[in-house]
Amino acid sequence: MQAFLKGLGAHWPVVQAPMAGSQGSALALAVCEAGGVGSLAAATLSPEALRQELTLLSAQAQGPWNVNFFCHTPPPHDPVREQAWLDALRPLADRLGTSLPSGQAVAGRAPFSRDLLELIRPFKPPVVSFHFGLPAPEMVAEIKTWGSQVWSSATTVEEARWLEQRGADVVIAQGLEAGGHRGMFLTADVTTQTTLMALLPQIVRAVQVPVLAAGGVAHEAGVQAALALGAAGVQVGTAYLLCPEAQTSPLHRAALVSDRAGHTALTNVFTGRPARGIVNRAMRELGDGATCLSARAPAFPLAGWAMAPMRSAAEAAGLDDCSPLWAGQAAPLCEPLPAAELTRRLGRASLAASPSNT
Amino acid sequence: MQAFLKGLGAHWPVVQAPMAGSQGSALALAVCEAGGVGSLAAATLSPEALRQELTLLSAQAQGPWNVNFFCHTPPPHDPVREQAWLDALRPLADRLGTSLPSGQAVAGRAPFSRDLLELIRPFKPPVVSFHFGLPAPEMVAEIKTWGSQVWSSATTVEEARWLEQRGADVVIAQGLEAGGHRGMFLTADVTTQTTLMALLPQIVRAVQVPVLAAGGVAHEAGVQAALALGAAGVQVGTAYLLCPEAQTSPLHRAALVSDRAGHTALTNVFTGRPARGIVNRAMRELGDGATCLSARAPAFPLAGWAMAPMRSAAEAAGLDDCSPLWAGQAAPLCEPLPAAELTRRLGRASLAASPSNT
Numbered sequence: 001m002q003a004f005l006k007g008l009g010a011h012w013p014v015v016q017a018p019m020a021g022s023q024g025s026a027l028a029l030a031v032c033e034a035g036g037v038g039s040l041a042a043a044t045l046s047p048e049a050l051r052q053e054l055t056l057l058s059a060q061a062q063g064p065w066n067v068n069f070f071c072h073t074p075p076p077h078d079p080v081r082e083q084a085w086l087d088a089l090r091p092l093a094d095r096l097g098t099s100l101p102s103g104q105a106v107a108g109r110a111p112f113s114r115d116l117l118e119l120i121r122p123f124k125p126p127v128v129s130f131h132f133g134l135p136a137p138e139m140v141a142e143i144k145t146w147g148s149q150v151w152s153s154a155t156t157v158e159e160a161r162w163l164e165q166r167g168a169d170v171v172i173a174q175g176l177e178a179g180g181h182r183g184m185f186l187t188a189d190v191t192t193q194t195t196l197m198a199l200l201p202q203i204v205r206a207v208q209v210p211v212l213a214a215g216g217v218a219h220e221a222g223v224q225a226a227l228a229l230g231a232a233g234v235q236v237g238t239a240y241l242l243c244p245e246a247q248t249s250p251l252h253r254a255a256l257v258s259d260r261a262g263h264t265a266l267t268n269v270f271t272g273r274p275a276r277g278i279v280n281r282a283m284r285e286l287g288d289g290a291t292c293l294s295a296r297a298p299a300f301p302l303a304g305w306a307m308a309p310m311r312s313a314a315e316a317a318g319l320d321d322c323s324p325l326w327a328g329q330a331a332p333l334c335e336p337l338p339a340a341e342l343t344r345r346l347g348r349a350s351l352a353a354s355p356s357n358t
Numbered sequence: 359m360q361a362f363l364k365g366l367g368a369h370w371p372v373v374q375a376p377m378a379g380s381q382g383s384a385l386a387l388a389v390c391e392a393g394g395v396g397s398l399a400a401a402t403l404s405p406e407a408l409r410q411e412l413t414l415l416s417a418q419a420q421g422p423w424n425v426n427f428f429c430h431t432p433p434p435h436d437p438v439r440e441q442a443w444l445d446a447l448r449p450l451a452d453r454l455g456t457s458l459p460s461g462q463a464v465a466g467r468a469p470f471s472r473d474l475l476e477l478i479r480p481f482k483p484p485v486v487s488f489h490f491g492l493p494a495p496e497m498v499a500e501i502k503t504w505g506s507q508v509w510s511s512a513t514t515v516e517e518a519r520w521l522e523q524r525g526a527d528v529v530i531a532q533g534l535e536a537g538g539h540r541g542m543f544l545t546a547d548v549t550t551q552t553t554l555m556a557l558l559p560q561i562v563r564a565v566q567v568p569v570l571a572a573g574g575v576a577h578e579a580g581v582q583a584a585l586a587l588g589a590a591g592v593q594v595g596t597a598y599l600l601c602p603e604a605q606t607s608p609l610h611r612a613a614l615v616s617d618r619a620g621h622t623a624l625t626n627v628f629t630g631r632p633a634r635g636i637v638n639r640a641m642r643e644l645g646d647g648a649t650c651l652s653a654r655a656p657a658f659p660l661a662g663w664a665m666a667p668m669r670s671a672a673e674a675a676g677l678d679d680c681s682p683l684w685a686g687q688a689a690p691l692c693e694p695l696p697a698a699e700l701t702r703r704l705g706r707a708s709l710a711a712s713p714s715n716t
Contacts, residue, residue, distance in 0.1 A: 197583060198687035202620075264549075289647060295648075332560055
């Protein structure tokens with residue numbers, strides 16, 4: 001079951017989830033050194049910063065590592081919708097005394113591209129993973145010629161089958177409890193999103209490739225539960241946000257260890273796509289009805305542009321009202337630990353769960 | 359860990375969830391005979407029918423059994439809201455060619471009461487369980503003087519602590535994936551509802567009493583995962599709906615074994631409270647925005663009255679458009695099995711999960 005991670009050279013069936021904006025190579029390297037699979041989130045890095053991080057990773061990583069990209073289709077600009085979004089944000093901006101941008105929306109995240117493929121080629125990453133599906137088939141095929149594995153996240157059984165058919169070597173089953181962006185790409189209907197207990201066994205039955213469990217796995221018992229449900233390993237995000245090696249902002253860190261961490265919700269107000277974070281003022285005030293989702297938000301990633309100056313101003317005043325506080329529902333189970341210690345704890349839990357496979 | 363169920367006299371740490379409207383004593387008796395804890399859902403039974411079922415159960419049950427009540431506070435009538443709800447239903451009723459009721463809303467479910475306490479007293483049920491909190495403290499105390507255990511469901515850590523403080527002998531951690539009504543009673547905010555992976559370990563840490571896992575447990579691996587997360591046993595609903603001993607309607611059964619079973623959502627359009635069922639026409643058309651929840655639905659249980667004639671007419675035409683098709687997110691993992699066989703399969707899975715406790 002966990003053989004594929006051993007084959008890759010990992011000591012533990014534990015993958016640190018890529019978390020754009022909250023980590024760099026330091027976190028990934030610490031995880032690799034402890035025997036897990038460290039990941040680098042490339043979505044918010046400039047090409048130069050990405051090259052620098054990859055240079056560090058490929059020179060220093062002990063064992064396999066992973067570089068992760070978003071592969072959404074950039075949406076066309078929609079000036080009417082962008083203006084309507086600014087209008088929706090104005091009351092909140094006024095109350096906070098913050099400003100709104102003017103002009104056209106700016107995309108804060110670039111999708112995977114031919115240029116990025118060429119950038120990573122010299123590094124031959126052991127794993128190249130994607131969120132929101134997969135890039136064009138010829139790029140997937142080309143990456144695999146380097147000996148790299150290609151991984152991607154599925155939030156439904158249909159997405160898992162789609163990924164396997166298009167060459168994914170590993171499917172990451174992302175339960176509804178997971179923090180950050182839903183990887184959903186065949187549907188935009190959030191009612192289709194199921195929890196790990198329901199999703200993981202269905203995906204394990206539906207595909208032949210190894211399946212990693214993501215969402216709600218934050219401590220030893222979570223690892224054992226995920227392996228009992230058929231996972232070949234776990235991908236853990238929120239727990240790693242609390243590591244000293246992560247670049248989690250002080251406000252984000254404070255929210256994660258507060259009582260507020262027990263109340264997360266899906267929201268699209270920060271980027272345009274549903275993502276799970278700790279409920280804050282922007283999520284509550286901009287969400288439709290009893291949700292933290294807004295039908296008015298521009299398409300991903302354009303919604304983020306309008307919130308950026310509000311976020312900066314609020315953060316300067318010590319407020320996280322406009323900051324994305326990504327976290328999974330298991331955040332209250334997380335302990336602040338060095339990344340190596342966390343990796344080993346989670347890894348050792350896998351021994352108790354399935355001794356015959358480790 | 360599972361000692362409390364042994365102490366109660368059950369052979370397996372498996373509880374058949376009470377499912378109002380879809381089962382009677384026949385299902386409960388089959389579960390008891392196989393060594394699990396069978397449950398009778400009283401919420402939709404007349405006093406006479408309840409007495410009849412309890413007579414059968416207490417005479418024939420081998421091992422412990424459970425009778426379950428709702429303990430909501432009946433809402434006052436709100437003629438304006440009830441009329442607005444009829445107006446909201448009219449387009450759907452017109453398209454289906456069905457009728458709407460007139461006059462005041464009728465409550466289809468009665469809460470636990472002094473009369474019901476007196477009715478069950480002679481039967482001294484081994485377990486009396488509640489949904490939506492607990493009845494008045496003096497009733498809880500009185501039930502416990504019979505030697506009966508009192509159980510109730512928690513959907514948040516706060517609810518679990520509240521139940522323990524008020525005398526619950528067992529807390530049922532109801533994950534977001536569970537079918538049927540959310541047991542939530544300290545909050546009406548559905549964003550507070552967390553999945554079993556996140557909720558169960560937090561409740562196990564927060565209370566001293568045994569915790570049962572409900573939601574997403576439909577097959578052997580689910581039992582093992584729940585026990586790994588700290589559960590003292592499991593409460594399983596949806597899988598029992600497919601048993602021949604259940605009274606699940608033919609339309610409901612057909613939906614449960616169809617591809618549609620993979621898409622459930624929380625909806626309040628059938629009763630006024632959020633409950634999880636397979637998505638159908640009424641849920642889609644009456645839900646606000648992208649949800650299956652309507653802010654216009656009258657308070658529980660008054661929303662149900664308006665849908666009743668629409669449901670009857672649609673069902674007579676072979677349509678489940680207006681029927682509550684309660685199901686958990688793990689419905690696709692369920693197999694149609696006799697209740698005794700299902701109970702034993704789930705029970706035997708517990709041996710592999712925690713050999714030292716069984």
